[in-house]
Amino acid sequence: xxxxxxxxxxxxxxxxxxxxxxxxxxxxxxxxxxxxxxxxxxxxxxxxxxxxxxxxxxxxxxxxxxxxxxxxxxxxxxxxxxxxxxxxxxxxxxxxxxxxxxxxxxxxxxxxxxxxxxxxxxxxxxxxxxxxxxxxxxxxxxxxxxxxxxxxxxxxxxxxxxxxxxxxxxxxxxxxx
Numbered sequence: 612x613x614x615x616x617x618x619x620x621x622x623x624x625x626x627x628x629x630x631x632x633x634x635x636x637x638x639x640x641x642x643x644x645x646x647x648x649x650x651x652x653x654x655x656x657x658x659x660x661x662x663x664x665x666x667x668x669x670x671x672x673x674x675x676x677x678x679x680x681x682x683x684x685x686x687x688x689x690x691x692x693x694x695x696x697x698x699x700x701x702x703x704x705x706x707x708x709x710x711x712x713x714x715x716x717x718x719x720x721x722x723x724x725x726x727x728x729x730x731x732x733x734x735x736x737x738x739x740x741x742x743x744x745x746x747x748x749x750x751x752x753x754x755x756x757x758x759x760x761x762x763x764x765x766x767x768x769x770x771x772x773x774x775x776x777x778x779x780x781x782x783x784x785x786x787x788x
Contacts, residue, residue: 632672632679634658640689640709659710662687664742688712688745690737693754704758704774706737708745717775724781733782756781 633645642649642658649655661672662681670683690706694713697703704716714720714737724733735747735755747755759772759781771780 626678629679634681686744
């Protein structure tokens, strides 16, 4: 693959399939090539700019004319920092990922919670462009929870946050029947 190509769209159908590229992203957002860490941040950011999601849910690196699959343990990115503008229902929450992308929590980039059963803590994910996601780190999630408040939704008390004029539930406060 030509990794020095400028940023482009995800169109794997118009590319030569190079198969498995030997790149793996672990749960902590670390990138590896054939088991060795990719230490150069600039390379990780370049690869990240070429990453997209195929219709089957697999992850692809797409360069002009070439495409290859990579393995992702959970999601490819982490939200490592949160920025707050405004307050209350007028607040706007933005996140910086581990590859320095800035994403605002809004209707196009919603938050989803996975897990959160009795034995596990909820895992919060922020939707990015192209079907990609960033998992909020624990410290960022705690910062997010600290910005939340109670709302009444469909007769239930719900705890969540406002951002960009949208309420994002983080959990119910009313015990279920």
